[in-house]
Amino acid sequence: MVKDQEFLEKKASYCLGLAKKLGATESSVIVNNSVSETVNFRNKKLDESNRSDDLGISITTYIGKKKSSISSSNLLDDNLNILIEKCVETTKNTPEDEFNSLPDKDLLAKEVKDLDLYDDTHIENDQKIDYLKKLESAASNDKKIVNTESSFTQNKSNFILANSEGFCAGYKTSSFTASSVTVAKDEKSMERDYEYSSKCFLKDLDDAGELGKQAADQTIRKLSPKKIGSEKIAIIFDKRIAKGILSTFASAISSSAISRGTSFLKDKVNQKIFSDKINVLDKPDILKGLGSRNFDSEGVKTDTLKLVDQGILKHYLIDTYNGKKLNLKSNGRCGGTSNLYFENGNISFKDLLNSKSKSLYITETIGHGSNIVTGDYSVGATGFLVENGEFKYPINEITIAGNFKDMFKNITLANDLEFKYSTNSPTMMIEGMVVAGK
Amino acid sequence: MSNFFKKSDLSRSEAENIISDTLQKCDDGELYLENSKSESILLDDNKIKNSSYNSDLGFGFRAISDEVVAYSHSNEISKSSLKQSSENLKSTLKSVKGTYNHEIPKSNKKYYENINPIEQKSLNEKIKILNEVNNYLRSKDDNIKQVTANFLGEQKSVEIIRSGGETLTDVRPLIRFNVSVMLEKNGRKETGVYGVGGRQSYDSYLKDDNWKSVCDEALRIASVNLESKPAPAGEMKVVLGPGWPAILIHEAVGHGLEGDFNRKKTSAFHNLMGQKVASEGVTIVDDGTIDNRRGSLTIDDEGTPTEKTVLIENGILKNFMQDRLNARLMKTKSTGSGRRENYRHIVLPRMRNTMMLSGNQTQDEMIKAVDKGIFAVSFGGGQVDITSGKFVFNCTEAYEIVNGKIGSPIKGATLIGDGPSILKEVSMVGNDMMMDPGIGTCGKAGQGVPVGVAQPSILINKMTVGGTKL
Numbered sequence: 058m059v060k061d062q063e064f065l066e067k068k069a070s071y072c073l074g075l076a077k078k079l080g081a082t083e084s085s086v087i088v089n090n091s092v093s094e095t096v097n098f099r100n101k102k103l104d105e106s107n108r109s110d111d112l113g114i115s116i117t118t119y120i121g122k123k124k125s126s127i128s129s130s131n132l133l134d135d136n137l138n139i140l141i142e143k144c145v146e147t148t149k150n151t152p153e154d155e156f157n158s159l160p161d162k163d164l165l166a167k168e169v170k171d172l173d174l175y176d177d178t179h180i181e182n183d184q185k186i187d188y189l190k191k192l193e194s195a196a197s198n199d200k201k202i203v204n205t206e207s208s209f210t211q212n213k214s215n216f217i218l219a220n221s222e223g224f225c226a227g228y229k230t231s232s233f234t235a236s237s238v239t240v241a242k243d244e245k246s247m248e249r250d251y252e253y254s255s256k257c258f259l260k261d262l263d264d265a266g267e268l269g270k271q272a273a274d275q276t277i278r279k280l281s282p283k284k285i286g287s288e289k290i291a292i293i294f295d296k297r298i299a300k301g302i303l304s305t306f307a308s309a310i311s312s313s314a315i316s317r318g319t320s321f322l323k324d325k326v327n328q329k330i331f332s333d334k335i336n337v338l339d340k341p342d343i344l345k346g347l348g349s350r351n352f353d354s355e356g357v358k359t360d361t362l363k364l365v366d367q368g369i370l371k372h373y374l375i376d377t378y379n380g381k382k383l384n385l386k387s388n389g390r391c392g393g394t395s396n397l398y399f400e401n402g403n404i405s406f407k408d409l410l411n412s413k414s415k416s417l418y419i420t421e422t423i424g425h426g427s428n429i430v431t432g433d434y435s436v437g438a439t440g441f442l443v444e445n446g447e448f449k450y451p452i453n454e455i456t457i458a459g460n461f462k463d464m465f466k467n468i469t470l471a472n473d474l475e476f477k478y479s480t481n482s483p484t485m486m487i488e489g490m491v492v493a494g495k
Numbered sequence: 496m497s498n499f500f501k502k503s504d505l506s507r508s509e510a511e512n513i514i515s516d517t518l519q520k521c522d523d524g525e526l527y528l529e530n531s532k533s534e535s536i537l538l539d540d541n542k543i544k545n546s547s548y549n550s551d552l553g554f555g556f557r558a559i560s561d562e563v564v565a566y567s568h569s570n571e572i573s574k575s576s577l578k579q580s581s582e583n584l585k586s587t588l589k590s591v592k593g594t595y596n597h598e599i600p601k602s603n604k605k606y607y608e609n610i611n612p613i614e615q616k617s618l619n620e621k622i623k624i625l626n627e628v629n630n631y632l633r634s635k636d637d638n639i640k641q642v643t644a645n646f647l648g649e650q651k652s653v654e655i656i657r658s659g660g661e662t663l664t665d666v667r668p669l670i671r672f673n674v675s676v677m678l679e680k681n682g683r684k685e686t687g688v689y690g691v692g693g694r695q696s697y698d699s700y701l702k703d704d705n706w707k708s709v710c711d712e713a714l715r716i717a718s719v720n721l722e723s724k725p726a727p728a729g730e731m732k733v734v735l736g737p738g739w740p741a742i743l744i745h746e747a748v749g750h751g752l753e754g755d756f757n758r759k760k761t762s763a764f765h766n767l768m769g770q771k772v773a774s775e776g777v778t779i780v781d782d783g784t785i786d787n788r789r790g791s792l793t794i795d796d797e798g799t800p801t802e803k804t805v806l807i808e809n810g811i812l813k814n815f816m817q818d819r820l821n822a823r824l825m826k827t828k829s830t831g832s833g834r835r836e837n838y839r840h841i842v843l844p845r846m847r848n849t850m851m852l853s854g855n856q857t858q859d860e861m862i863k864a865v866d867k868g869i870f871a872v873s874f875g876g877g878q879v880d881i882t883s884g885k886f887v888f889n890c891t892e893a894y895e896i897v898n899g900k901i902g903s904p905i906k907g908a909t910l911i912g913d914g915p916s917i918l919k920e921v922s923m924v925g926n927d928m929m930m931d932p933g934i935g936t937c938g939k940a941g942q943g944v945p946v947g948v949a950q951p952s953i954l955i956n957k958m959t960v961g962g963t964k965l
Contacts (some may be wrong), residue, residue, distance in 0.1 A: 102629075103563050104562065104563060106584075106587035108567040108580070109567070112570045126545070126547040128548075128549045129552075130552055130570040131551075132570070140550060144548070147546055147548065152622065154544070182587065187871075203760070204759060204760065206759075213669065217789045246883065247761075247883065284959075317540050318679075319537065385610070397674040423878040423879070423885070424878050424889055426907075430684050431684060435726075435908050435961045435962070436887070436961070437961070453885055454911055454959060456908075457961070458726075458908065458909070458963045491963045491965060492730035493961045494730075494964060
């Protein structure tokens with residue numbers, strides 16, 4: 058089972074002690090352990106089981122304004138001695154950087170709230186197999202489904218973050234994840250789609266049958282796609298794609314991109330970057346939240362931030378190093394956002410589909426087509442043509458393109474937000490994008 | 496070579512006994528041990544931003560019965576840990592009645608030297624070069640607003656112990672040197688990125704101020720992009736330059752020819768063996784045996800020596816890439832393509848250096864043959880949906896072609912095509928095959944492995960360009 062707090066704390070304090078002895082003026086350490094067990098099914102049969110037991114340690118040492126770090130999966134004291142010695146030695150030989158330092162002491166988290174992130178339940182492989190049997194039987198009901206691959210993972214993790222300023226805290230988290238990938242075939246085409254559910258608590262996981270059926274339905278409806286012509290058209294992003302646009306926004310307001318000058322949102326705080334009705338929140342204290350946490354990866358307390366208020370950018374995501382560079386205080390976002398989401402819009406999903414006589418509903422994008430330096434966006438896409446609120450036929454082999462600066466100002470959100478991932482968006486419509494097809 | 500049992504309460508013979516006992520009625524399986532050391536030294540924003548070192552040790556124990564794979568990995572090389580893994584594998588496979596396949600081909604060939612690139616150059620020397628890179632670039636162009644340069648070095652020792660105690664080992668060096676610049680002019684920002692690397696020492700790539708040519712290339716790409724105009728949208732002819740643009744081959748057909756997707760019949764290519772899948776004159780190989788290349792391997796991660804596998808010969812589909820599991824189930828032999836990111840992951844059939852071989856036309860002839868289209872010189876990355884066969888890649892340097900002449904540079908756009916049909920649209924194959932500079936990483940099922948690509952210039956009759964200009 059996952060290592061307890063005492064073991065991790067002992068390793069952490071050993072490292073801090075040794076680093077100090079070897080000449081580090083400040084240091085920090087993270088020790089973690091994660092045990093996960095996965096069972097995979099394929100076409101209603103057991104395909105793979107996988108157990109992983111991962112230990113990891115990462116240590117950063119400072120000598121004045123010099124800094125270096127090491128990481129390892131080998132936690133034997135012998136090995137740690139060699140590595141810490143190497144780390145301190147490297148630190149001495151690394152040039153100074155005036156912004157290097159541990160976080161300000163008064164910003165560190167003072168208390169660790171119980172955010173209900175750990176479920177002690179252990180699900181045996183046989184129970185996982187029962188879940189997957191039910192899932193796959195629902196997924197392969199329709200004759201058009203020719204392949205099913207499903208997976209169930211239980212993960213239990215524990216960590217300790219400690220630094221030479223006396224900070225020492227950590228806690229256990231758990232996750233239970235089920236997924237199903239199905240392939241459907243007809244005379245003209247073969248298509249793949251998926252469905253997925255991940256929760257902190259086993260009892261909250263989606264019903265196996267529902268999940269399998271949903272994966273299959275979403276795959277079958279993609280069969281016999283058409284390619285459409287190139288034109289300017291309103292795009293509706295399914296929630297699972299819309300969340301990616303929000304993630305791109307988050308990378309563009311990270312203090313590292315801002316301080317390096319490599320973001321199209323540099324110097325945009327207190328300026329309007331979205332349409333009036335748009336609010337973006339990052340809320341770390343949601344009970345059982347997939348992105349919930351008490352402090353960031355430097356130990357800095359994380360409070361809820363309203364990143365965008367009625368279209369106006371209010372905050373960057375700030376860590377200690379880049380904060381000092383920008384003359385701003387860390388807001389506990391080293392390592393990124395927690396539970397990030399767009400607040401609901403005020404139109405239903407149905408009304409959003411109906412709002413244009415013709416639009417494209419996108420369910421999948423491929424390619425790495427987001428450029429946060431310029432804001433340019435161009436990706437391959439799969440989806441459906443929507444006419445007067447109805448899905449007409451599936452579409453593929455097209456691209457959609459635009460620039461985030463314009464796209465953000467043309468967003469309309471539906472009121473169907475749910476917390477399925479750590480970053481979430483309601484269904485999103487963006488007008489004025491270009492589709493390239495035939 | 497690492498001695499994995501030196502500091503452990505587990506002796507090699509005890510480990511061999513546990514392995515043989517666990518695998519006795521399985522069809523295949525092994526204990527995979529790995530010790531890797533890696534470093535990253537990063538210059539960014541005029542400063543050495545990061546100097547870090549990682550040492551990773553662990554094992555992965557695999558047992559296979561028919562189609563079922565049981566896997567367990569841990570960082571603790573100890574008696575209790577290996578026994579727990581063994582119990583875990585046995586509990587998954589329950590009643591096994593296979594016959595262990597002891598056969599594994601042997602070879603004495605090695606495609607890289609047993610070196611540790613990290614130790615071959617001191618930290619101070621590496622920092623000195625990074626600072627020189629920064630100064631060199633910033634003094635070259637006043638529009639430079641950001642320079643990032645980094646060294647990545649690694650030495651990975653692997654040992655594979657099979658049932659019966661047969662042991663195979665390999666020590667794999669790998670380095671990479673990258674430079675990225677951002678230019679700003681009249682409020683517009685553009686970046687250019689270039690890098691080199693492979694399985695040799697840093698100095699093999701950087702000696703005699705060779706790093707300057709890496710800087711020049713990154714700066715050249717950024718400068719071109721600063722003058723770029725919006726890319727066109729729609730179907731048109733596309734000329735691809737030689738070398739790195741071969742990630743088109745990697746995405747469009749490479750992934751679809753991996754054994755697992757074809758055994759499972761989820762690849763768009765699964766029923767096309769022996770059929771014409773490309774224009775005449777198109778030959779594609781996947782080669783793990785080229786000296787010191789990023790995608791080369793002396794043995795794969797199951798211990799099979801790598802080879803040069805012909806995938807498509809003169810337009811006809813000849814072979815898939817196989818690991819041992821998929822080869823057995825498809826009644827063929829492993830092509831030495833079984834790879835894993837590290838001991839945390841199961842083996843999958845993967846590409847090594849995927850190459851389209853030269854034809855006999857020139858790039859000039861291709862450009863002249865295009866009335867309206869684009870000339871793509873460099874790409875950022877790509878992705879494929881192997882089931883529908885649709886793939887994309889993102890241009891980082893491209894130009895429009897108007898009436899047989901290269902015109903203005905165009906903004907980065909995504910190109911999209913259909914894997915099984917794209918190679919039939921290849922109407923000219925150049926005589927200028929080139930390897931990529933040694934920077935590619937391929938992702939599959941959450942695992943990244945180093946790969947190479949190569950191709951000559953090619954002309955594709957029809958592809959969709961995802962620009963914004965209608």
